[in-house]
Amino acid sequence: MFEFLFKRPGDKPAGPQGAASEQSAAAGNSVGQGNQQAQARRAEQAAQAKALAGNEAAAVELILRSEFAEVRLAAAEYVQAQPLLEQVQQAMRNTDRRVAKLMQSRLDALRHQQAEQRQAEASIAQAQKLLQDEKLTPNQVADLDRQWQVIAAGSALSERFGVERRALAARLEAQVSLQRAVIDALAAVRRLAAEARPGDEAGRAAQTEQLARLQAEHVAHLANAEGASLPRHLLSDFELAMSQTQAALAQAPKAAPAAAAVHSAAADMPAGSDARPAAATGETPAAAPHAAAPAEGANGDAAHPPHGTADAADAHPPREKHKATPADKEANRHFMELVDALEAALQQGQLHIAAEHDKTLKESKTGRLSQSQAERLAHVRAELKRLGDWARWGGNVSREELVKAVEELPAQGLPMSELAKKVGSMRDRWKALDSVSGAAPKSLWEKFDAACTAAYAPAAAHFKHLADERHTNAAKAQTLIDEVSALIARGVSRPLPADAAAGDAPGTLPHTYDWRAMASSSQRLRQAWSRLGTIDRKDKKKLDAAFAAAMAELMAPLEEQRKIEVARREQLVEEVGKLNPSDRNTIETLRRLQESWQEHAKALPLERKAEQALWQRFRGACDAIFSKRKEHAHAADAERRSHLHVREDICASLESATFEGEDKAQLNAMVKALRDAAAAWHASGSVPRAAEQKIEQRYKSAVAALQSRADAIRRRASAAQTTAMREKLRLTQALEAAIAAPGEIDAADWSARWQALPALPGDFERTLRQRFEAGVKAGAGNGRGAYATALEASRERLLEEVLRLEIGAGIDSGAEFARERLKMQVEVLQSSLKSGHKPDGHATQFLQLCAMPALADDRTATRIEQLFRRLGAEAK
Secondary structure, eight states: OOGGGGOOTTSOOOOSOHHHHHHHHHHHHHHHHHHHHHHHHHHHHHHHHHTOTTOHHHHHHHHHHOOOHHHHHHHHTTOOSHHHHHHHHHHHTTTOHHHHHHHHHHHHHHHHHHHHHHHHHHHHHHHHHHHHOSSOOHHHHHHHHHHHHTOOOOHHHHHHHHHHHHHHHHHHHHHHHHHHHHHHHHHHHHHHHHHOOTTOHHHHHHHHHHHHHHHHHHHHHHHSTTGGGSOHHHHHHHHHHHHHHHHHHHHHHHHHHHHHHHHHHHHHSOTTOSOOOHHHHOOOOTTOTTTTHHHHHHHSOTTSOOOSSHHHHHSOOOSSOOOOOHHHHHHHHHHHHHHHHHHHHHHTTOHHHHHHHHHHHHHOOOOOOOHHHHHHHHHHHHHHHHHHHHHHHHHHHHHHHHHHHHHHTGGGTOOHHHHHHHHHHHHHHHHHHHHHHOOOOHHHHHHHHHHHHHHHHHHHHHHHHHHHHHHHHHHHHHHHHHHHHHHHHTTSSOOOOGGGGSOOOTTSOOSSSOHHHHHHHHHHHHHHHHTSOOOOHHHHHHHHHHHHHHHHHHHHHHHHHHHHHHHHHHHHHHHHHTOOTTSTTHHHHHHHHHHHHHHHHHHSOOOHHHHHHHHHHHHHHHHHHHHHHHHHHHHHHHHHHHHHHHHHHHHHHHHTOOOOSSHHHHHHHHHHHHHHHHHHHHHSOOOOHHHHHHHHHHHHHHHHHHHHHHHHHHHHHHHHHHHHHHHHHHHHHHHHHHHHSSSOOOHHHHHHHHHHSOOOOHHHHHHHHHHHHHHHHHHHSTTHHHHHHHHHHTHHHHHHHHHHHHHHHTOOOOGGGHHHHHHHHHHHHHHHHHHOOOOOOHHHHHHHHHHOOOOOOHHHHHHHHHHHHHHHHHHO
16 A cells, blocks of 8 residues: 555556556566576486487487577587487577587588498499409509599408409409510510521421410410400411411421422532523523422412523633723623622522612623623522522412401401501502512402402591591581671671660670670681581681681671770779678679679670689679678677677576565665666677577566566565554554543553554655654643644544545545535536646645544544555555
8 A cells, every 4th residue: 555655766657456566476486486497407407418328319309308508519419320410400400500500510421421431332343343344454443543542431441442452453463464475475486487497307396396385375375364455466466477487387398309409400510511500591490390389389480581681691702712801891890799789689688689780780781701700690690589489489478468467457347547557558568578579470469459459448438438528527617707708798796776775884885786696606606617527638728717817807896895895894893892891781782793794794705714714803802702791790790699698697697696684675786786787788789689589588587587576575665664654544543532532641652652663754754753743742731622622623624635535536435425525526626727737646635634633533534544545556
């Protein structure tokens, strides 16, 4: 009752119902209890997080049901399995950023590790596949090693890869050893072919045995597990060398008797006989039919004597002797020099040079030769014929091998260029054999020519197709040049639309041409020119020059405009560099500059290199702006986080605040704590937006809890003061009633009863005390009767004041006072209208009522009690 009398500026406004205050107190108590329960749950869940001991399922359950961030973070340290990490990350993505980031980082690490493991397993599988491959090359192993170097694999996978890699290394070593063995065998076969000599039976048997051994080793080499890795050319060279060596060893027994017969016939001729050796005369004696057999088997015409002047040179000297002239001596000397050169060429094995010298000897003129010179000439020519016969035989054998090699070319599937080179080299070797071994038989030549023609047919068709393509490409090139010329003739490009050509601002694109279409056309033409393909060299230079000149003329205005556009792009880069990262409008300006860049890039594309360089500069400048803004944002975030910590400390201090002493001291301490917390709260600054609502709610809850405690103290003080006021008013009324009644007044007793009651605040204590002391003084002195008369006289005035207060408070006065109440209401209304002032407040009127000494009957006392309750309820 009468709490409005003690109302202070910081108190909450009065409500119409007293129950509202009680509900607020109950809410404050419930908030305090809720904070205590939250602290208890926090401690319990923190203990559960410490007791997890690696139990991931329990950790996930605790994270999902806990409402405390530090508990969730502590439990998240135990989650390691990928499914549980994904579950927690999905659940905490929008709830707890720290836990979500921790889960995401662990998921990224797991996925990276799994990717590395998959790559390592793929490399191991590739190594196993290479081990199973029939043809293993070092390049494949090198690629595998480079692939493995960038993989961070575990020890188990590294050990598995090491096993496979050592197996691959062993295979490569086996391949190298096998190729080296085949190369050594090829060298040995070629040595056997070079060492084959006719007439050496013992040596030939050893050579045949060694050749058979080499053939067996070659079969073993082919059957080796790495036989497929042997180069084809090495195998073909070995087969060719083997066949040539076998043919040489097979023909040696046949050539030996013929050579022996020729030497024996020459040795059996009597001295001074007119008969001449068959090799010197060119005739075929009956005693030497076998000597010519090899030559006849080779070309069928070796038995015919050569045409020349050998008979003239070997003719019997004339019977008449004449003196030789100096000219004859000089001719004879020159003739013998040619014979010396012929003999030297034969000794060096240069048969074709020897044949040229013999041809020169037959065409030269000389004087009469001596007997020794004639015999020497005959011997040299015989040796030349013998070696020629052997050369023709060996040449035909080689020609047969050439025919066989050419016939095998189509089955080898060689590339066309290599096939053409092979056929050309075969023809060159045939011509070389003609110069060394003489002309080949016609049938053999026709067979060789047919084989070469058949082998070269695919290459000829291929080269013809390429030639046709070159002619077609030349026609396409001319078409492109004509297209460029047509673009130049009709004004380079189509004009822009009318709305795009409405005036040119400085630094903007001219409206004369559609630069984008021009750039697109030039790029398309250049790409088409680069994809033309091969053209004949004699035409390509001319076409390239024509296309370059046409494109230069076409691109001249575009290049000029591109220079302007490059300057504009550089200006945009400079504008970005001048922006202030901390300005509020920087992002909008930067977005506008980026849109301007895109518009210019669409309107006029630059050369790719220049475009990329400028774009990198522009993007770098934009990234620098964003980076600086990000740094500022991080600093602001850190500052807001520090503010959040300050506010959390404020909330914690309010939540844990304790006060000692009497109610008044506690109330003062609470008010000071609330005032200091409010000042610190407003001075702390902004906090992160995500935590703003939560911390605000926490602060309001803490303030409400402390305010509720202060209100409870105030209510207790107000109730105590109201009770004291009621008791003192009743005591005063009882004293006045005692004064009006007969009997003694014990002033000391009444004063003691007054002192036993607590003091009232302000004017009420002074007013009631003055009224009480006046009654005590009148009751104990001589003026008791006069004071009693005055009290009785004030009865009517008291009733008027009570009725006036009831009208102002809206309290029913009873049916017996209806007329007086109506009359007073009219008077109060008229008085307020005349004076223009509002009537005094309830507190002032009630204070005046308390100051009025008057006797009050039970009915009036009851009405005063009703006023007291009503005014007290309104104050509450």
